[in-house]
Amino acid sequence: MSGTTPPPGSGPGEDENPYAQSGQSGQPEQPWASTPPPSGPPAWSGPVDGGASAWGDPAPPAEPPQTLRRAAVLMYVGAGLSVLGVLLTFLARDAIHDAIADSDSSLSADDVDAAANLTIGVGVVVGLLGAALWLWMAYANKAGKSWARVVATVLGGLNILFTLFSLSGGGGLNLIINALTIALAAYILYLLYRPESSAYYAAVSGKRR
Numbered sequence: 001m002s003g004t005t006p007p008p009g010s011g012p013g014e015d016e017n018p019y020a021q022s023g024q025s026g027q028p029e030q031p032w033a034s035t036p037p038p039s040g041p042p043a044w045s046g047p048v049d050g051g052a053s054a055w056g057d058p059a060p061p062a063e064p065p066q067t068l069r070r071a072a073v074l075m076y077v078g079a080g081l082s083v084l085g086v087l088l089t090f091l092a093r094d095a096i097h098d099a100i101a102d103s104d105s106s107l108s109a110d111d112v113d114a115a116a117n118l119t120i121g122v123g124v125v126v127g128l129l130g131a132a133l134w135l136w137m138a139y140a141n142k143a144g145k146s147w148a149r150v151v152a153t154v155l156g157g158l159n160i161l162f163t164l165f166s167l168s169g170g171g172g173l174n175l176i177i178n179a180l181t182i183a184l185a186a187y188i189l190y191l192l193y194r195p196e197s198s199a200y201y202a203a204v205s206g207k208r209r
Helices: 066-091 093-103 109-142 146-169 173-192 195-204
Strands: none
Touching (some): 066 093, 093 109
C-alpha cells in the first residue's frame, strides 16, 4: 500500500555505515597506524652530496684555494728552471773543461775530460731530479696532502740554502737563475702557509678546527 510507513532502519540515509552495528568507530582497525616510530639515530647511509655523510659532516672543498693553485703554478716554473739549468750545463761544457784544466795542471787530457764529463753528469742528474721534485710537490700540495707541505718546506729551505752558497760561483745567466730560484722558493713557502691553504690542508686530511 502506498500509505504504509517503512520500518525504521530500512530507508536510505539511516544506518548507512556498515561498521556502526558492529561497535566500530566507522573505520577498520589499522595495526600499522599505532606502531611507534623507531628511536635512536638514523643508520649511516654512506657518502652523499659529493662526499658529505648522512650525519652532516662537511665535505672537503672541491677545488684548492687560489693560494695553492698559484703555488703549484710557481712550482711548475721551478721545474722549468731546473730543466733550463740542465741545458746550461751542456752548453757550459767547454768552460767546465777549461776550469778543471786550469785548476790542476798535472792532470792529463784524459783526466780533464773524465772530470768534465763527471761534472756535467752530476749536474744533469741533479737538475732532472730537481725538476721531478718540483712536479711532485706541485701535484701533492695542490691535492691538499699535509705531508707534502712539510716535505716542500724542508726541500724549499735546503734549496734556498744551497743556492745562496752557489751565488758566488757563477755569473751572468746562472746568477739570474739562482736569484729567481731563491725568490721562487721563498714565495711558494709563503703561499703554502697562508690561512686559506692551511684550512684546505685541514679539510682534506679530515681535521676539524
